[in-house]
Amino acid sequence: MSKNSHYQLAFYQVIQMPRKISTTPRKLPQQDRSKITVDAILTATARILTEEGYDKASTNRIAEMAGVSIGSLYQYFPNKEALVAALAEHHENEMIELVQSKLNDLFDAPIEIVLPELVKACMAAHAVNPTLHKVLNEQLPRIAKLQQVNNAEEQILNLFRAYLEKNRDRIRPQNLDLTVFILGCTVESLCHEAVIEHPELLSNGELEEEVSNLLLNYLIGETHERK
Amino acid sequence: MSKNSHYQLAFYQVIQMPRKISTTPRKLPQQDRSKITVDAILTATARILTEEGYDKASTNRIAEMAGVSIGSLYQYFPNKEALVAALAEHHENEMIELVQSKLNDLFDAPIEIVLPELVKACMAAHAVNPTLHKVLNEQLPRIAKLQQVNNAEEQILNLFRAYLEKNRDRIRPQNLDLTVFILGCTVESLCHEAVIEHPELLSNGELEEEVSNLLLNYLIGETHERK
DNA sequence: TGATAATGTGAGTTTTTGCTCATATCATAC
DNA sequence: GTATGATATGAGCAAAAACTCACATTATCA
Incomplete structure (x- = not known):
């Protein structure tokens, strides 16, 4: 254009x-x-x-x-919204790239390797500019009417879905839409909240490791049926 | 009331x-x-x-x-903030009560019973008035300067922590601060996102069941060590 | 019934803020 | 050099929204 x-x-x-x-x-x-x-x-x-x-x-x-x-x-x-949107898009891209490249690099690696690395990458992405990310997160929902800011995030979820599909026989949950939603939402919120509200949890690698455990146990663990 | x-x-x-x-x-x-x-x-x-x-x-x-x-x-x-804050507090209390009473009732029940029920209660709480909850969630951060709106949520987390403490020998993770953070954040975000952005996932009980699996497998599952 | 307090009214004040536009300065092409 | 387009300026406009206040209406009670 x-x-x-x-x-x-x-x-x-x-x-x-x-x-x-x-x-x-x-x-x-x-x-x-x-x-x-x-x-x-x-x-x-x-x-x-x-x-x-x-x-x-x-x-x-x-x-x-x-x-x-x-x-x-x-x-x-x-207008003002365009200004904020431009800033948001720039920041979003900066974050997304960290995760996307990692997922691309590890696309052929086994789950036990991919998930911990993905968690680490997501934490790093959220640490780029936590305060800005928080403010944008709070304000963007009102702004992003015609916006496709989350386009990139969707791309990541699609990539992740493809990865799960490839490893379908190694994971327990078979409803991949649901699984992608659960895992994506979980990682995103944990990274976000940890960086914003509980930076003290980031000192050692314990949080990353436990989040990885959470995801891995879900993917390869057993079912707990309820009657 | x-x-x-x-x-x-x-x-x-x-x-x-x-x-x-x-x-x-x-x-x-x-x-x-x-x-x-x-x-x-x-x-x-x-x-x-x-x-x-x-x-x-x-x-x-x-x-x-x-x-x-x-x-x-x-x-x-x-002023306007006081008005919105009053409304928010009312709504928050309505939600909290659902979860808190459930957790109180089941305080002596085993994990396999408590977690699924807690997930269900949390979903129900978020379904009270999803749209209002979304708007308040977006706007409250700017308003809650002098506010202690999340006081009630903290109460729930404390109660949940006490429950985990009581069942300490039956769960794998022993850092309870970290565990409460991880589980609380996960449930909250999944309920929130599901109700707001993916209501289609709520038709059958599959989401609740999978979220319960996620939490249970984490609490009683094994560790996936990384070298 | 009348006195007093509680409640209700809405035109108007004040402040903020997004945004325009007439004008000025700078860069570049010929 | 000068013509033309790109860039910069900032006083001021218009609209919106929070909030006030002098006054009207309604309730309570001796």
Whole structure:
């Protein structure tokens, strides 16, 4: 997509549908100085979000901290949501990549190796910028209406599902949709909560090991029937 | 316990809290009509939050839907946060009670019975008002500055910890702090995500059973050491 | 019945904040 | 050099939303 079409699209949407918010970038930075401007805006957004919280993150405040005028901000981001969404996508990608590459590398390894490594990678991903991740997690649900931020996360789950499929005869649960949901949700929440609320549990490797045990025992353990 | 008494309790705690600026003390509802007013305000708040989202939940809008004037709202709630906090506390209590009573009833039962029942209770708790729970979950972190909303949840975790302590010789993991964290976080997130994002998984009892398997296999399963 | 307290009202004040636009400065191509 | 597009500026607009307050209505009770 050319720069022009981006610009025209944004312009069209602003004129035609003033009620519906668009997260399409208004203009793409071309010269070096504008790239610096955009970068400064995103960095300032992250700083304010993590250090002062979402409520203090007004666009005027962000522009001030970035050292640019409020007008410049709106030249590259059509609205506040687009700004936050851009930051979120960048951060999400940073996290996802850590997990995805690990899973790709170990696709042919046995479960006993893959799961512990996956847990470790997930912890590392959540440790990239825990505070930012927390703020974004709290605020994104309201923003991500037209957004496909979680697209990448879905990709990981699909990859994980493929891995389970390949090892289907070595695991107990056979409803893979359910299994992927349970394991994915469990790992995600444990990493998230551990990093945010219980950093003291991260000092030694005990947490990672126990989470691995949790997942492994589930996959290769026995059933506990209820009557 | 009636709705009214619930609300009064929540309200009492809100106005008892230390406030920064000297504001005119809000009145406690005394006559029946004012109790009806307070109830209507809280009900309207819940409705707007669930049906239209947090952004639409302005105090004027809430008062309008409650059929009372905006002035009445501010006679019983010093500010918007107090209103949302009162509603959240009420909802939280409703959920907590389901789990807590179950855990109390089954305190002397064996693990194989307790865990599945606990999972079921937790699912039921999350099903009370999933949409409201989701909205509150998204917005509360920004509100709960001076709040101790999660106090009740901590109570449950303590109770669960006591239960594990009692059954210490029957479970594998011996670091109970870690175990309580892992199991609590896992159950909470699975119930939450299942009810909110994957209601299709709730049709049959398979999810509950698999979650129970996850927890049981962890508690009484073997260790998977890594070298 | 009348006095007093409790409750209800809503127009209006205040503050915040997202965002625009007319204008100015800088970079680049010819 | 100058023309043209890219970039930067920030005062100020418009809308929304929290909250007040002077006054009206209703309940309680001697």
